[in-house]
Amino acid sequence: MTTTSENIIETRGLTKRFGQRVAVAGVDVSVPRGCAFGFLGHNGAGKTTLIRLLLGLTQADAGTMQIAGRPIPQERAQVLARVGAIVEEPHFHGHLTGRENLRVIAAARDPQAVSRIDGALQRVGLSDRAGDRVRTYSQGMRQRLGVARCLLAEPELLILDEPMNGLDPGGILEFRKMIAELVGEGRTVFLSSHLLDEVEKTCDAAAVIDRGRVIAQGSIGELVRSEHAELEIGCDRPELALDLLDSHDGVAAAQRIDDGIRVTLSSNDGAASINARLVQGGVAVFRLTPVRESLEQRFLEITSQIGDPQ
Ligand code: ATP
Numbered sequence: 001m002t003t004t005s006e007n008i009i010e011t012r013g014l015t016k017r018f019g020q021r022v023a024v025a026g027v028d029v030s031v032p033r034g035c036a037f038g039f040l041g042h043n044g045a046g047k048t049t050l051i052r053l054l055l056g057l058t059q060a061d062a063g064t065m066q067i068a069g070r071p072i073p074q075e076r077a078q079v080l081a082r083v084g085a086i087v088e089e090p091h092f093h094g095h096l097t098g099r100e101n102l103r104v105i106a107a108a109r110d111p112q113a114v115s116r117i118d119g120a121l122q123r124v125g126l127s128d129r130a131g132d133r134v135r136t137y138s139q140g141m142r143q144r145l146g147v148a149r150c151l152l153a154e155p156e157l158l159i160l161d162e163p164m165n166g167l168d169p170g171g172i173l174e175f176r177k178m179i180a181e182l183v184g185e186g187r188t189v190f191l192s193s194h195l196l197d198e199v200e201k202t203c204d205a206a207a208v209i210d211r212g213r214v215i216a217q218g219s220i221g222e223l224v225r226s227e228h229a230e231l232e233i234g235c236d237r238p239e240l241a242l243d244l245l246d247s248h249d250g251v252a253a254a255q256r257i258d259d260g261i262r263v264t265l266s267s268n269d270g271a272a273s274i275n276a277r278l279v280q281g282g283v284a285v286f287r288l289t290p291v292r293e294s295l296e297q298r299f300l301e302i303t304s305q306i307g308d309p310q
Helices: 047-054 076-080 098-107 117-123 139-151 169-184 196-202 220-224 238-245 271-280 295-303
Strands: 007-018 021-032 036-040 062-067 070-072 083-086 157-161 188-193 205-210 213-219 230-235 251-257 260-265 285-291
Touching (some): 007 047, 007 188, 021 047, 021 188, 021 213, 036 047, 036 169, 047 062, 047 188, 070 076, 076 083, 098 139, 117 139, 117 169, 169 188, 188 196, 196 220, 213 220, 213 295, 220 295, 230 238, 230 271, 238 251, 238 260, 238 271, 260 271, 260 285, 271 285
Parallel strands (some): 083 157, 157 188
Antiparallel strands (some): 007 062, 205 213, 230 260, 230 285, 251 260
């Protein structure tokens, strides 16, 4: 695991109980700087509670948290000055325009916030609609206005609780593009979601939370990497290919598929030597594709390994 200075969020043994129920159970999360990080779990898994802990909105029963290397809740005020967060659906004055809403908020902050309004509206793709009343906005536009509000603080970290909930496919696409741009500017975006597909498409890395516990975390590539990587090999003489690979060290199993064979590797670096063996043995290889599990398959595998609900 990376060191503190590389991680913008770090929690250790973080625990929160509501009566008998443990909503967050000894959670260690490390969020690297400058990435989109997904906090993935079913409804009730503990995502909102962890976010509320990070923002100092509720008190932990045990454990420690750091944002940008500083302890929370001890240095909450200084730390949160550079953090933008949307925990619930953002509320705006419907009778005011998007720009007017941001002016009201900026006026209550530091003087520089006012000068950031136009840039923030542009960044979230609302420049064209900034003069319209917010009550005419779609849910996706309100969410993006919420992000624009966060940007008034020039945050290095954005914490967004289920930001894509209820958005239509077009809204999701725009939101995803906006997140990529925010990360491109060097910010970190931490977002919670129960939408596996969205986390896979939007985030560079993720933690999977199940009944208050983090059961897996890492880059999306690491999370979806199966223990037994597989290759699909399109080739002209599949029976010969199976014979040639029968005694190959890098092959744990192999079988016929429509246009060739499917191979389960015994190590992750066997593809090149398998290819060489086939070609030298007289098999024409026209396709060699690693079989990648989707995050959804992986999520179902790991969450189902956990015992009965507490
Ligand atoms: P969702 O996606 O449905 O919002 P979540 O992953 O954000 O779910 P949390 O809202 O953090 O989950 O809830 C985790 C657990 O803690 C749930 O069992 C929930 O019922 C419980 N919980 C959360 N807040 C409270 C509270 N204020 N009082 C009692 N129990 C709570």
